Amino acid sequence: MSKLIDLGEREILKQIIPRFAEGAGDDCAILQTSGGHLVVTTDPVPPPAAAAIGGDNDPFWMGWLLVTINVSDLAAAGAVPLGFLAAIECESERTTESFERLLEGIRASCAAAQIPYVGGNLREASRLSAVGTAFGICDSYSPLTRVGAKEGDSIISIGQGGVFWRDALRLLDGKDFGPKDSSPVFKPISQIGFVHCLAREHLVRAAMDNSDGLLPSLNELASKNSLGIVLNLEALTVPGLTAEESSNAARYWLGWGDWNVILAVSPAHEDRLFELANASKASAHRIGRFTAEHPGLVTLQRGGNTALAPRLESERFAKDSWMLKGVGEYVRMLKEVPLP
Ligand SMILES: Nc1ncnc2c1ncn2[C@@H]1O[C@H](COP(=O)(O)OP(=O)(O)O)[C@@H](O)[C@H]1O
Ligand SMILES: Cc1ncc(C[n+]2csc(CCOP(=O)(O)OP(=O)(O)O)c2C)c(N)n1
Ligand SMILES: [Mg+2]
Known part of the structure; x- marks a missing residue:
């Protein structure tokens, strides 16, 4: 059994x-x-x-x-x-x-x-x-789902990434991280105020929240859409980093905690999307693209270097789940996963 x-x-x-x-x-x-x-x-x-x-x-x-x-x-x-x-x-x-x-x-x-x-x-x-x-x-438009992305679509994060782990690692190191009220470690904020504006104008082909972390979400989008994904690590910038922290900016984006929505958007709709984001003071970042190559897989790219994305899962009922060992195990994985 x-x-x-x-x-x-x-x-x-x-x-x-x-x-x-x-x-x-x-x-x-x-x-x-x-x-x-x-x-x-x-x-x-x-x-x-x-x-x-x-x-x-x-x-x-x-x-x-x-x-x-x-x-x-x-x-x-x-x-x-x-x-x-x-x-x-x-x-x-x-x-x-x-x-x-x-x-x-x-x-x-x-x-x-x-x-x-x-x-x-x-x-x-x-x-x-x-x-x-x-x-x-x-009301007058269809809900977004994880399926519908096409080859060449841009991957856009609605919401800033990396702030959760910037603050969390400062906290764990006993450093100052600013007021609790403005940190996603204490008060995480969803993208509920903005994504519906994009859906209403039919600007989005597929969407998913990144509640399990950016890498598992991209894996799911690649798999559900039978497409490959290239994630551009150089696009993963984080505001307010010290010189010492700045080499880890991309790493901070990869874990859970930022509560962003990841979109597949046709390049033809990108200008309108960024126009709406500016008008609503919403944060939008183009972080990668869908490809026909390597369906189901996520590739990390930094300049001319590429590598297959490492496993950084938050899977329940799994033998290797960090949840069995506690959050310290996740922190270790996040700090150590090899990146190009
Ligand atoms: N016990 C259940 N019965 C029916 N559907 C379920 C059950 N558990 C999960 N699902 C469905 O499986 C999908 C994935 O669930 P989940 O991982 O909780 O999604 P999310 O990560 O977005 O919260 C969802 O469509 C959810 O409705
Ligand atoms: C402030 C804060 N942010 C983030 C987390 C981490 N976290 C919260 S829910 C969750 C699992 C994913 O959530 P969701 O997809 O909504 O639920 P599930 O898939 O487990 O049903 C994780 C990793 C946390 N514990 N505390
Ligand atoms: Mg759930």
């Missing part, structure tokens, strides 16, 4: 789930209604980096992250947010003050994402955990 760990999360989602659920396999479920497409997603919150890396156990950060994780999937679908629900399990001995900090985090993150916090569930348990559900709508 085989076990889930023999398959790993990706194979479970590929081989088992589709036999039971319709339409699984994208960032959101999509339901057609008379008023457009309803877009729905649900995800639990892991131990927030605020605690795991920042050593700050205020439940506010967990509430904040719960919303960002879910809303980021809505952003990837190009949806406009409609409502958020939180199913919370909590110890009966927890103070009301601590419980309210969790709710304050949810409320503040919902306000930042402009999504109303409209309900959820509450029951007692031996430890605090929460699962979010977010609803959105694409």
